[in-house]
Amino acid sequence: MQYKFGGLAQRLIYWNVACFLVSLFFYDFAVGAFRFPNWIALSSDPLVFITNPWTLLSYAFFHDGFGHIFFNMIILNFSCTLFLTFFTQKQLLGLYVLSAIFAGMAFVAGYYFLNLSASIVGASAAIMAVLVATTTYSPLMNVRLLLIGNVKLWHITLVIVVIDLMQIRIENTGGHIAHLAGAFFGFLYIKFLENGTDWSKIVSNVSDFFVNLFTKSSSTPLKTVHKNYKKPETKSTSRIVVKDKTQQQIDEILDKISRSGYDCLSQEEKEFLFKAGK
Template identity: 75%
Template structure:
């Protein structure tokens, strides 16, 4: 099995957090091909992808309130965000569902984008932003709000409480507020506020992620073909059904059992713990 097949299998078996990371990486590769200006050594994102502080974005490019959260203006920007996203996602999904995760990512990106546009409008500034930082901050703060005393083991440091990590990141954002990238820091803090609100509402029985789930389900059902019901035929003559070959049943049971064992192994130790033979077996079984 080649690397491409391995990546396809990881995407297929991985959860929503891994898929969001894949989407971010894919968008970065696309932007590297189409939007990177080699002559000046930086990205030049079009205004139909990046989120502009121009209020007309509300009316003419509303999708940019989401698309900006999947693009990054540099490799280090992408790398740092994906490392923090992977860390925050693993903690969040310990307590909440994948639908809540996706809903929080999308809603926090939209909320942070709106705060950014309104802030720059009243400050009479003009700029555009890209990056998943606001959504990542929302996921991290949401988890911290729900379980602030959770112990996290960090390399070279040891065990620290989750709220300590979140507090350091927020303080660093506040310290850099006037130094540069003010729009980015505004969206980061907006994402943190939304993550806090999301959990507080959830604890009071209001799950905002259902908004996203309902919208996604609507479009999925809209384009899904309704299964056609075949006509039923009634036969007067009864014919005893032929017995299935026992060997086929045994083979199917063994295959399914092996798949279940591998999936259990992934849930306990992760995909990377699989042997090459197990990866190839899963890839063939998924076809």
């Protein structure tokens, strides 16, 4: 029920946890560490990366240990909750996916020029993008923290970014490069959005294409039934057509709720559904 009606933030957490459970099959008890194959982890080796391009996204759903995923999911839930205060679930999905790809490319490019070789997993870069995007849009938002009290959102984000900058040459250099790249993408996303360009529509259009591809056949008979009701030049026909169009819009809204949850509706759709239910 939480997965079905909890919204995209809940689903992202479930997807990450499910991938972590799968990753347990790659745990090497002899060395006490995960050994992710090249078709899951993002490798900085150009030859490996080119033959496994999907790893630009798959790496953002796997984690190297319980502590890694535990803290990432806490920050993901926190960041998504704030982000959805201002934006839609489709924008959240688009930002998560595109920032993961951008950060992955930054990691590969950075290690290539540094002449280093490694592989990474983790949702941290995408999470940083969501957090920084929200901060860029509303930096003065008050956030209440346990034992600390109210602080500004930009204070929290600044601390996290500074920690990444301080550790970039100490350990996990590739991971910190990806984190900072994700943060930069989140900043750019909001700036372009404020100028009327929504990059998340790239992901939305792709996902809508596949959704419509599988639902097209089921919607065709409904259109045929509507055509059978049409009788030109009579008042009764006019009333039936209006009724059918209203019902069709209600069905489309209900179908949208079943796919993405009630929160994905626009204010206009919510008002229409409320009036139709009277």
